[in-house]
Amino acid sequence: MAGATAVQAQTNVLFIFDASGSMKRDAGGGESRMVAAKRAIADTLRSLPAASRLGLMVYGHRRSKDCTDIELVSPIASEDAGTLARYVGALEAKGETPIAEALTRAGKSFAAFKGQSNRIVLVTDGIEECRGDPCAAARNLVGLGVDLKVDVVGFTLTEVQRKLIQCVPDITGGRYYDARDARALQTTLAQVQETISKPSPPPARFNLISQKNGGVLLLAPNDGWLSANDDVEKAAGNEGAVGAQAVFAFR
Numbered sequence: 413m414a415g416a417t418a419v420q421a422q423t424n425v426l427f428i429f430d431a432s433g434s435m436k437r438d439a440g441g442g443e444s445r446m447v448a449a450k451r452a453i454a455d456t457l458r459s460l461p462a463a464s465r466l467g468l469m470v471y472g473h474r475r476s477k478d479c480t481d482i483e484l485v486s487p488i489a490s491e492d493a494g495t496l497a498r499y500v501g502a503l504e505a506k507g508e509t510p511i512a513e514a515l516t517r518a519g520k521s522f523a524a525f526k527g528q529s530n531r532i533v534l535v536t537d538g539i540e541e542c543r544g545d546p547c548a549a550a551r552n553l554v555g556l557g558v559d560l561k562v563d564v565v566g567f568t569l570t571e572v573q574r575k576l577i578q579c580v581p582d583i584t585g586g587r588y589y590d591a592r593d594a595r596a597l598q599t600t601l602a603q604v605q606e607t608i609s610k611p612s613p614p615p616a617r618f619n620l621i622s623q624k625n626g627g628v629l630l631l632a633p634n635d636g637w638l639s640a641n642d643d644v645e646k647a648a649g650n651e652g653a654v655g656a657q658a659v660f661a662f663r
Contacts (some may be wrong), residue, residue, distance in 0.1 A: 428515075
């Protein structure tokens with residue numbers, strides 16, 4: 413049958429927040445990267461629509477020198493953004509930067525959202541420190557069969573560091589955002605917020621009985637079914653005008 417037009421839906425978003433030890437470093441303006449990032453993330457969360465489906469993952473916030481310190485603080489749900497913002501505000505920078513493992517674990521959070529629009533927003537001031545391969549992790553995310561893009565917000569990253577993490581958005585169809593200082597981070601996350609607040613486009617129309625999808629018209633009461641089999645769009649308001657029933661086989 414010809415597919416009906418789907419309504420637009422919001423995107424499921426999981427934020428991954430870098431709370432590694434390097435976030436203690438100066439971000440300019442007399443404040444640390446951690447202070448600047450917490451403020452920017454909190455502002456972003458509070459600015460999202462009330463019904464947004466959000467989740468939060470953090471790494472490096474509990475223990476130093478521990479590459480397993482990754483926590484899914486909140487699975488994706490219609491979460492109170494204010495609660496997540498307050499949690500972020502209490503974080504401390506302590507540990508390592510296990511980006512590959514964080515992405516791998518994050519991917520598991522989207523298993524229940526096949527057929528929906530999904531996004532990971534990774535905010536990091538560094539690159540992989542735990543012998544993982546973020547590029548391979550990104551390829552594995554694509555292999556999950558879920559519509560999942562990864563946006564990377566590189567906070568104070570050098571050009572060399574950017575090139576090492578660029579593969580993640582490139583492979584998943586996401587975007588890399590460069591935030592050189594605290595002010596740029598605030599502006600960048602506002603752009604991210606605007607992007608994820610927009611409803612995702614409906615999936616493309618799928619005509620099961622078209623010839624290109626293997627449909628073979630065997631018997632029909634009128635010629636109207638030929639158009640459906642040829643995947644020819646009908647005039648507005650005439651959807652389903654072929655009437656009665658037809659018999660199809662599939663190659």
